[in-house]
Amino acid sequence: MTTVRLLPVTTEQECLRCFDVMHELRPHLAAAQTFVSQIMRQMAMGYRLLAAWQEDRVVGLAGYRLTENLLYGRFVYVDDLVVSAEGRRHGLGARLLTAVREEARTMACHHLVLDTGLGMALAQRFYFRQGLLSRGMHFVEVLSVEETAS
Numbered sequence: 001m002t003t004v005r006l007l008p009v010t011t012e013q014e015c016l017r018c019f020d021v022m023h024e025l026r027p028h029l030a031a032a033q034t035f036v037s038q039i040m041r042q043m044a045m046g047y048r049l050l051a052a053w054q055e056d057r058v059v060g061l062a063g064y065r066l067t068e069n070l071l072y073g074r075f076v077y078v079d080d081l082v083v084s085a086e087g088r089r090h091g092l093g094a095r096l097l098t099a100v101r102e103e104a105r106t107m108a109c110h111h112l113v114l115d116t117g118l119g120m121a122l123a124q125r126f127y128f129r130q131g132l133l134s135r136g137m138h139f140v141e142v143l144s145v146e147e148t149a150s
Contacts, residue, residue, distance in 0.1 A: 002054055004092060006099050009049040015039050018051055018058050025061075025082035039063075047079070050099060052092050059087035062096040066107055076104035078114035097130050 009015055018039075019032040029035045039049060045065075052060035063080035078100060083092045104112050115138045116123045124134070 004059065004087075004090075004095070005053045006095065007051055007053060009039075009051050012036050012040060014051065015049070018049065018061055021058050021061050021082055021084045022063075022080065024084060025080060049080075050096060052083070052087070052096060054087070059084045060092040060096055062100050064100050066104075066109070072111040072113060073109075074107070075109050075111035075113050076100060076107070078112065081114065093126060094130060 009018060015036045016032055019029070019035050022035065023029055039047070042063075042065075043049070046067075047063060047065045050062045050064075051058045060083040061080060062078060064076050064078045066074070067077055068074045078097070081093060081096060083090075083096075101112050112132070114127070114132065116127065128134075
């Protein structure tokens, strides 16, 4: 694999270039422009998107945000972590997670937190290898049938 650069996504054009990779993780995202609009709204609320670029293609993404609560104090929550199918097995997921972890440390965060599906055994194994431990379960109640990406 050629050199991969990790760079923050800051513009709508860069965001659009991320859609195909994010779509691998979030297949319910149907339209690229809807994705871009939602990411830009989330960025206005503190969401950050870090892209792994191989030449002019995005091959991995980490979406995360700084937040605070009574359970963890000040922490970074990783919303999205994905490496394209062809980019896997080259350590990109670990590089992205390490970069987010280092940023969390520079922001004086006490924890790095993420969720993964119960049936995602490979992802869970990856997170354990990266030093993350399972501390609980995530509960969800659907309140509306509308898409959350609208």
